[in-house]
Amino acid sequence: MQGTWEKRRKRIFEIIEVGTEYDYVSRIYDFFNAFCIILNLAASMVYTFDSYREAYGALLMTIEQVTVALFMVDYFLRVWTAKYLYPGSSQPRAIWKYVTSFTGIVDLLSFLPQYLPFFFPAGAIAFRMFRIIRIFRLFRINAYYDSLNVITEVIVSKKQQLFSSVFIILMLMFASSLCMYSLEHEAQPDVFSNAFSGIWWAGSTLLTVGYGDIYPITTLGKLFGIFIAFLGVGIVAIPTGIISAGFVDQYSRIKRMSEYGHEADIHFIQIQLTEQDPWVGKTISQLHLPTRVIVAAIQRDHRILVPRGSMTLRMGDSMVLGAESFHNNKGERIQLKEMALQKNHPWIGQRIRELDISRKSIIVLIRRGEKTMIPHGGLVLREGDMVIFYSQMHIAGAEAIDL
Template sequence: MSPQWEKRRKRVFEIIEVGTKYDYPSRAYDLFNAFCILLNLTTSIMYTFHDLKYKYGELLVTLDEATVALFFVDYILRVWTAKYLYPQLSQPLAIRKYVLSFTGVVDLLCFLPHYLPIFFPSGAVAFRMLRIIRIFRLFRINSYYDSLNVIGEVIAGKKQQLMSSVFIILMLMLGSSLCMYSLEHEAQPEVFQNAFSGIWWAASTLLTVGYGDIYPVTTLGKMFGIFITFLGVGMVAIPTGIISAGFVDQYSRIKRISEYGQESDIHFIRLPLSEQDEWTDHTIHQLHLPDRIIVAAIQREYKILVPRGNMMLRAGDVLILGAESFHDPKERIKLKELVLQRSHPWIGERIRDLNISRHSIVVLVKRQKKVLIPNGKMILREGDVVIIYTQAHMSDAEDIDL
């Protein structure tokens, strides 16, 4: 396959996946996809009303067929671009992984039940029931938010406790059903016919649903029912408390991460590359950065790229470099930032002619939007921001901590 064709396929992948706020075609596709999902669900609901079906039946069927066709095209595009979703796998393995994944199965069942009755008319009713799976496509909207992710993390983190509480509830439900059968069978043989006939009563009582279609009539049965009702309130509160505690822990962890991030010992700088920079047209591996400096990310146009050793840097790329902040308890180094306002004595002077201590060093000069490496012949101008390392006191300069 030609490089141009591969480039187009990669661009299709970027569009159909959840895009960044700078990738407007991808964002537009995401919104259009969400709109189609909601429109399809709306038409499915409206079609169940007899009056609406009679008046707008043809329109609803047309909208349903159009949205299902779009789901089919979306699925084909996702299969075609699966190699970019799982770049570590070969194309056949990437396609298989997507097709067998939860999202892949949901995407498939969004359109397949609509077309299966054409080949298997006898199963039309069963296939129609599978259409409800389309609602799971709404989980794609969650990619913009973290709310459902937090719920998933809480349930996954507390799954052992939740399974234990559910097991206790099931055992209590079974035990109460057996007890109620023993107490009520003779008085209500048509209601409590066998040991499992009280399962519905136990579920409605323990889970505090309280439908009231099955209830005890004997004195002992009523007393036991009161006891089970009180016990059911506590049993239902167990998984609720576990999930609530999980939410508190999760949000506390997120808050701690946020606080620690502000106190991090790693600082990041933004470094744009131009045609004249030596790093342009070199791979990251060829930069030979010190061990304690890393390329954290690369911004290329509207994309944020994960850096790899063989990635070629281009003019216009913005490198995000990370390094440990300076910390030495014996000697604290400070830089001073000095803005050259009008009538400042340094304006028009060469750096080598400045009246500063021989222990002072001009580290760099910021002129408008450019960062300049100073040399002795550089003439300072009004508005320049001069970064100086000096231990001398300068009343019109601000300290910069490293």
């Protein structure tokens, strides 16, 4: 009975998490959840119009209450199945990790403000303000569709450049505020009362908004304002250009993969035989390779030999094996990732089963120096290891391997 109960809980976890293309129940739940998020936000926005509120107020409130109730059910299901989201942690620890995570907090606040006024009527207005956090549930839609994940990948890959550009903008804002205070304080002591009073002016000018509620009136102040306005056009364009270039690079890479991937019908690997390998001393015809796997060439003592069925393999031979690239009936391919564990990497010193990675991330093999190792749960990762794995999530420092 206990085993059946755990199977059901695991199955519910598979359904409520982002499903694979072949798990139709999970995919249906994903689409339904995304639909509820959009429907809830649409109803909340339409409710702000007086004419629609008078005509369809009851319907809009019903939609909001039903969708919020579904958000609550979804939250408690995720709490109940948290042990499978964090398989390396105990159940209380896994629940705590989910509840305190960004997605867990957003999931909680997406329904909790709706019901708090029933228990604390005095704080109804304040609780209503928290409903705006419900919009962050749109980030779940980003997880449902790979095309939207490009946004996250671009921002993560360009985070250092974006941080540098934002830092430059902030420093320029402070410097502009200080300079404008020096130029305008005597002429407008009430407007530019201190060095920080010009922050609003600097921000609106550098960001090319220019509300006009605070502006210089002296000649030097106007000239400096013109200079800052021109400078702001170029400075603010830096992060825009970084993100735009990132999108172009990402989509160009995806396009190249889709256009030219079909030309790589056969992939080759090279293996070197050691004395422990059972193929040593056998002929090629005795290997009983699968039908679609071929021995393309053999390198022996710096010579390239044409393989024949009667050729006997020796220790030290380098075999080049060829096979068709992986694809299913829909033409999809597997993309592996490799990552070198540099100094201070958080995976160093941890066992594979202790790694905090997605349930859809599978470590395929480990290269340690000249040695290739088959991964198992108790294997401890070391500095310099090359980890090859399959994952649908973005992992910083990992490079893609096209098969």
